[in-house]
Every structure is written in C-alpha cells, then in structure tokens.
Amino acid sequence: MNIRRISALTIALSFLLSLTACGGHGDSSQGSASDAAPAASDQSSGGASAAQSFSLGYYKGEGLHPYTCSNTTNQNLMGLIYEPLFAIDPTFATEPCLAKSCTIQVTSASGSQAEKDQADSSGDTSTGDTTGTDGTQTGDQTGQTDQSKQQKAEEQPRSKIAGKTTCTIQLRDDVTFSDGTSLSAEDVVYSLEQAQRKGSIYRERLSDVTDVTASGSTTVVIEVNAADAAFDSLLDIPIISRSGGSSPIGTGPYVLNTTKGKAVSLTRNTSWWQDGTLPAETIDLYAADDSDMMIFGFGSDSISMVDTDLTGTNALSYTGDYNVVDYPTTSMIYVGCNTHSGPCQDQSFRQALYYVFDRDTLATKMLSGHAEPTVLPVSPKSKLYDEKLAETYAWSEETAKKKLADGHYYNQTLKLIVNQESAFKTAFAEELKKEMEAIGIKVQVEALAWDEFADALDKRSFDLYLGEVKLKSSFDLTAVIGSNGNLNYGGYQNKDLEKLLTQFQTADKATRATAAKNLYKAVADAAATIPLCFKNHSVLTHWSANASITPTQQNLFYHIAEWDLKWKQTP
Numbered sequence: 001m002n003i004r005r006i007s008a009l010t011i012a013l014s015f016l017l018s019l020t021a022c023g024g025h026g027d028s029s030q031g032s033a034s035d036a037a038p039a040a041s042d043q044s045s046g047g048a049s050a051a052q053s054f055s056l057g058y059y060k061g062e063g064l065h066p067y068t069c070s071n072t073t074n075q076n077l078m079g080l081i082y083e084p085l086f087a088i089d090p091t092f093a094t095e096p097c098l099a100k101s102c103t104i105q106v107t108s109a110s111g112s113q114a115e116k117d118q119a120d121s122s123g124d125t126s127t128g129d130t131t132g133t134d135g136t137q138t139g140d141q142t143g144q145t146d147q148s149k150q151q152k153a154e155e156q157p158r159s160k161i162a163g164k165t166t167c168t169i170q171l172r173d174d175v176t177f178s179d180g181t182s183l184s185a186e187d188v189v190y191s192l193e194q195a196q197r198k199g200s201i202y203r204e205r206l207s208d209v210t211d212v213t214a215s216g217s218t219t220v221v222i223e224v225n226a227a228d229a230a231f232d233s234l235l236d237i238p239i240i241s242r243s244g245g246s247s248p249i250g251t252g253p254y255v256l257n258t259t260k261g262k263a264v265s266l267t268r269n270t271s272w273w274q275d276g277t278l279p280a281e282t283i284d285l286y287a288a289d290d291s292d293m294m295i296f297g298f299g300s301d302s303i304s305m306v307d308t309d310l311t312g313t314n315a316l317s318y319t320g321d322y323n324v325v326d327y328p329t330t331s332m333i334y335v336g337c338n339t340h341s342g343p344c345q346d347q348s349f350r351q352a353l354y355y356v357f358d359r360d361t362l363a364t365k366m367l368s369g370h371a372e373p374t375v376l377p378v379s380p381k382s383k384l385y386d387e388k389l390a391e392t393y394a395w396s397e398e399t400a401k402k403k404l405a406d407g408h409y410y411n412q413t414l415k416l417i418v419n420q421e422s423a424f425k426t427a428f429a430e431e432l433k434k435e436m437e438a439i440g441i442k443v444q445v446e447a448l449a450w451d452e453f454a455d456a457l458d459k460r461s462f463d464l465y466l467g468e469v470k471l472k473s474s475f476d477l478t479a480v481i482g483s484n485g486n487l488n489y490g491g492y493q494n495k496d497l498e499k500l501l502t503q504f505q506t507a508d509k510a511t512r513a514t515a516a517k518n519l520y521k522a523v524a525d526a527a528a529t530i531p532l533c534f535k536n537h538s539v540l541t542h543w544s545a546n547a548s549i550t551p552t553q554q555n556l557f558y559h560i561a562e563w564d565l566k567w568k569q570t571p
Helices: 072-078 149-153 185-195 291-299 347-356 359-367 387-391 397-406 423-437 450-459 495-506 512-526
Strands: 002-007 055-059 086-088 094-096 099-108 117-119 163-171 209-214 219-224 254-259 262-268 282-288 305-308 319-337 371-373 413-419 442-448 464-470 529-541 543-545
Touching: 055 072, 055 291, 094 099, 099 495, 163 185, 185 209, 185 219, 282 291, 319 347, 347 397, 347 423, 347 512, 347 529, 359 371, 359 423, 359 529, 387 512, 413 423, 413 450, 423 442, 423 464, 442 450, 495 512
Parallel strands: 055 282, 413 442, 413 464
Antiparallel strands: 002 319, 086 094, 099 117, 099 163, 163 219, 209 219, 254 262, 262 282, 305 529, 319 464, 319 529, 371 529
C-alpha cells in the first residue's frame, strides 16, 4: 500500500467485477444488459460528509443483472449481492466459498487419468486458477473499459487440451439466500444453466460444459469436454436462487434496496451466512451517466473507492490525496517471435532476446512501477512462480551477446510490430528497440492500425510483435504456445513442449508445481514467447489507513468482513 499525492492520474474508473467476502469473478467483455435489474436513482447520500460513509458509483441504464450486465462498475455492485462456488485469492489460487469441497477427475485424450484432487474448506482447491490468455480469458474477461482492440480480440482463446473433466462439488449446508431460503444443488444447477444462455457474459467460459446435475440436495456434478484440472477456478460465477425471477436473489452480505423501481442503496443482508462485521450497514450509491460524472463523484468524495489502471497514458487532469493499493493481475505483456522466417527461426537468437530485456527497468520506466517484472509466463505473485528457475533466465547482456555469437544472426533489421491505437504500447515498443540496439540488434518499429496489425499477425508478417494477454488465473498457456493455439501467432511447434503443456493442464494439486516448473523451463528455452511483466491495477480510496484491504483481480472487496476502515481526517 502506498499513500501518495496523485497528479494527472490515469483513471479508467472501471470497477473490477467482484464477488465479495469469499471472492468471485465476472466478465465484462461480452453480453448485454437485457433482463437487467431496475436502474438506480441518480441521487447519492454523499456530499460534504461523504468521505465518512461508504459509497460506490455505478452507471445508470447499464443494468444490474449478474449474468447479462457487461459493465464492470455495475458488476462490482453485484459482487456485493452474490457469491461464487469458488473464489480466487491474492496468489491466484482457488478457495472454497459456497462450495465446501470438490473432487476433480481429468482424463486426457491419450486415456491417462490424473489423480483425484480433493479440496476442502480449509485450503486451496485443485490446482490454481483459470482466467484466460493474452489479453484473454476463456471466453469472458474481467474487462477494463480502456482495453485496446488488440487485447479484446485476444481475449477469446478457444484452444484447449483434448480430454474429459468431471468436477464433483459438495456444497456448504449452512448457506442461506437473502430471503432466508437454503442454498441447494438445484440452485447451483439453475445458476450454471442461466450462465450458459445466450447473452450471458459467462457463456463462452462454460462452452465446454456438457452436463450439470444435482445429486441430492448438496452435491453437484459437472461434466466438461476438455482436460482441465483447474476447472474449479472457472466457477467464480455468481450463484442465484432459482426462485428469484427478473431480480435474482443472492447469498452475499448486501441486498439491493429499491424504491419505486429505482435502486438507492445496498443494505446489510441480515440472513448472511458468514460471520464478521461489515464495514457499513448501508452503502450509498452514486449514479453517473458517464465517466466524467464518475470521476467528479470520486473527486467530491461522493464515491469512496475506485479501481484504475495507473500503467497507461490516458492521464486525466486530476489531483488529490488518496490511498493507492496495488494488486496483481494476470495481464502479461510479452514479445512474440516469428519462428518460421527471419532471424527468429534461430533458437539461439531468440534466447539472446530472452536475456536482453531489463524487465525491472521496463516495469519502472514504462509502467510507473505498477507491474511485476517476470521472465516466466506466470505472475511472481502466484504460488507457481519458481524464484530459482527465474534467476537462471534473468537479464544479462553478457549472456545475450554470447547467444548472438553462437547463433546465425546476419545483421538484419528486425521488424517489431505494435498496435498504434495504444500510445502506451507504441512507447513500450520503442523502449524495447533501444534495449536491443544497445547490444547491436537493429530494429524497426512499425506502429500499425488495428486491422493492419491483426492482418500482419495472421500472415506472420513480422519478426517480433508486442502483445498483451490476460491469462486465466491457472496461467494456462494453451492458446499462446500450443501447436494449434489461436494466439500462437509465431507458429512455434514442439512435441515435447506440447506434452509438458498437457501434463500441466492435467496435473493435480500435488504435482502441479512440478509440472509448472517443467513447462516454464521449456517455454524459456524455446524463447518463442518472451514474458516481460504482469501489470498491476490499483484501488484508490479516501481513507488514510486501510492496510486490511486485499483487493484481487476478481474481487475488489475480497474478504470484506475483515476490513478495518479508518477515514482520513478533515482539516
């Protein structure tokens, strides 16, 4: 956590989708707001004393339905009303919420069966987390409104490991909805069926699900037409009551309060099943028509907290004293190599590039320190990150020059393409050029319009390209490095790496870390995809001290019952 004076902030003002208390995750790149709950009032109880109350913003007219609303700010509010089966913790590991335990059984296309992975309420479930690839997410994203077309286009990785997965979930028996009715397996079946319907932002995520059944009142069985030992991490989807109608009922700590069809606040759910003191009995809502109005609301203390990306260049003329709390994301910035033609056909040359980039400097200089430098295709905040392995691939000009000498570099000028619609990406590409030219590699940066950029990727008309991918929270790399991966623009193919990828996807909890290490070493040695850093996002608040806040990519209000708010002192 940093407390600092912020000038010219980059505020996208898109709250992360959240599923409070036990976490949760929604996606905002797809879907519509049809069947949405009534639009809220445009009156806020904020004002001169707003800094001393807990208040949140939302966009009028965008809808508040948990499955069809694609606006992340509004999804954030819904996260206070609904909870998921499984949540994603700050290390990108899954943890049970409405589920008590699960057993995941995976069979790969070869017929081999992974060990069953039993997870209970006392610890992590199966294997980590899942959330998408390369500006991606399995069909749905925790989308930010300022994401480039490139990232959005890359957020639909459809590549998968062939096989079958059976996920058997045992529900908690002490959970009630806000109307006092008990959570049942039938409610979960109903919820997942609704999440699969046309218009749902979760539809693509669940596209491989072939069957969802209730076995008794507390057991749910999900059949999946793909091999995925981390499938539970995809189940951070809001669960609703099957009797809720057009305004679904949830199990979360708050209930939407409406007057004559207009939402005015969130009030404490007196039937909430979890213990803990919430930071506010009532959360006032500030309705905005557009981002300017939302920014004004935060600036005038009518909104208590916002989520923003401080790494870009969309700076606003905005000043003030606020707390800044960074949290890690799965958004990886990387360099992709054309392995079919040009100097990058040579593995030694690609490996030279792997060592040439000073990732610490890139994170500080280009991302204002709001990033996690990495040489591995996994966030340093993840439990899968191996520090010792990472050290062997750290920045080294000496090693880079040696690799160049060992390879077949013919002093050609490399073409590095980038999407020009992102000024930030263009500046980043120019910085990469400087670092490569510092050891004698000639580079020409070509900033292309989106259509031209996409065409160049498809035709493999590049030596290098600058990419950004939003990986699944399991850090599945299938779409990026798989032989048939739809984001494998460089066309790299390697049967041994393919086997390691399958082993990673099917590894149980006990063997996942080893499978990950083997895979990441192979990826680094191949050097067809060169990770640079994982972006952080930031939460801005009006509090002078809030060390208890632990926002996650999936949930801005992660474990809200543990918050200890201390308001800033008014002079």
